[in-house]
């Protein structure tokens with residue numbers, strides 16, 4: 001997309017339920033990044049959640065109802081962008097499967113899928129963003145969330161943009177591609193296994209000695225932040241969009257002003 | 260083997276607390292995972308080979324009856340016999356009958372997961388036939404009286420120290436009283452103990468990695484060569500395998516072999532690839548007197564034409580479990596039945612029923628790493644999701660879980676109500692969280708979460724609330 005073209009890409013922001021409920025800052029950071037990239041941004045009010053909690057619990061009927069709601073809400077936009085690889089992957093890969101053979105919805109699901117993107121990869125791959133105007137003094141490490149990595153092939157895009165943040169240095173996490181153990185409802189249903197997985201992850205994160213842990217998915221971030229805080233770690237945890245948008249004045253995940 | 264799959268959660272807790280298991284599994288992770296990644300990177304056409312292998316297997320599954328008939332025809336032409344068995348009972352009984360025909364008191368066994376699937380050992384023992392495992396890993400777990408915990412490394416859950424203890428305890432009766440600690444010495448001692456048993460056995464039972472329709476041969480792939488002795492030194496060789504192992508030609512087998520070892524152990528080829536074609540012929544120097552292939556279906560053919568058919572492409576390389584973060588946290592025994600890890604989570608419910616095995620496909624984060632490394636590109640998470648859907652429909656999972664999902668979905672389907680409810684809830688939680696340092700150490704409705712980690716508090720007002728109020 002050429003930012004100078006007459007038609008500015010009209011993006012519908014799929015906020016995602018966790019950003020909406022837990023961390024609005026990420027939503028505002030996404031809006032800022034999209035505006036800076038020359039897009040117009042709208043946030044359809046009838047969106048709720050992508051439906052993964054139901055989908056991954058085997059509740060197909062509810063998933064379809066939620067998916068139909070999402071599809072209808074975003075039909076008018078050029079692009080649908082979500083600050084989450086997992087939710088974008090749901091819209092992009094799983095909605096079309098959900099409606100396979102459904103004459104009314106299959107095409108609509110497919111056309112939604114075709115224009116849906118995860119935020120950071122949208123910025124780099126579609127909007128042609130090559131750098132951001134942000135600064136952060138310190139070292140960060142990065143966790144590749146599973147769906148983004150494997151369903152959407154997001155790997156170097158966030159690193160590329162982070163590389164343009166003033167003062168920031170990246171300390172790679174050797175197990176960046178290993179699941180943190182969140183897994184949606186998994187983290188409650190199989191809590192012991194989930195805690196074991198995130199404990200191992202936290203150990204690896206601490207070993208990088210980075211000041212800040214970043215990732216592109218709120219679920220993983222809440223999980224890893226929760227474990228790091230439980231262990232008393234000083235490492236701050238943020239969504240990558242906050243850093244790219246230069247919106248790091250808010251307390252980090254799981255922290256308050258006074259800490 | 261008696262299923263313990265329903266006990267998954269308890270077993271997981273025990274496994275996580277076991278320091279020996281943790282050590283053994285971390286060896287597995289650093290060993291196999293690194294080796295597979297080197298092997299995959301070392302062969303330019305590796306990804307293309309995977310595609311060829313997938314196409315080949317799909318072709319076979321579409322023509323399974325043809326290739327099985329062809330295989331049987333060739334086995335018979337070579338002087339052997341094929342025994343088609345629909346069920347595990349039938350296969351067990353067939354093998355016992357064969358043992359009796361040959362007057363067998365002891366049988367030597369090579370590694371076979373299908374033998375585990377039909378619970379062959381306890382059945383033979385109960386009927387007066389002593390099975391002796393000759394694969395080192397199988398031998399170890401036979402001494403320990405445990406089931407295998409991994410499909411290619413049955414004893415991967417044991418540390419070297421545990422094996423030392425086990426041999427020390429059991430080998431005294433062979434005059435081996437020193438407690439050995441070096442892996443090489445341990446292997447040699449096991450070999451010495453086993454050697455005489457090869458000669459004493461009356462029947463040798465092995466599995467098969469492949470059945471070649473073109474030649475009527477069966478193939479086993481090992482790193483120890485124990486399979487060769489098992490099948491050559493006995494009056495009869497009985498192969499226990501399943502119908503999904505048939506491959507048209509030798510050439511096709513070599514295609515699959517190239518991805519198999521690389522995916523499994525990261526080797527280019529396993530040390531031994533042994534072909535068995537019929538019994539000993541006139542003029543042969545050695546070989547078994549009889550050659551029998553017991554071919555198990557056990558519900559596999561029911562998968563054909565369903566959304567789960569892709570599972571039948573599995574070549575039992577073990578890569579999915581080596582790379583599975585859940586398997587690496589809880590080990591193979593936690594799954595509670597023959598096939599552990601992602602392939603077990605996909606396969607076991609088919610054999611056990613979803614009521615019994617519902618935990619297995621649910622105990623996954625869907626991280627997708629299994630599918631990424633599976634040489635046969637089996638969509639393991641999708642298959643697990645199918646099982647979850649079946650479990651949900653049959654109301655197998657805990658009532659509270661289903662109630663939770665349904666309640667949440669009730670709101671998620673009604674945007675206005677959802678907005679209102681979340682606005683109130685997040686304000687309350689945000690306020691409560693801000694006085695607690697931005698996180699909760701315990702939450703009554705999320706005790707599973709807070710048992711081992713804090714719950715970060717929400718910021719307060721929801722995004723939608725703020726956005727609709729005009730904040731930008």
Ligand code: SF4
Pocket residue numbers: 522572573574575576577578579580602629632633634635636637
């Ligand atoms: S499912 Fe794939 S990775 Fe797992 S054992 Fe089978 S072939 Fe190997």
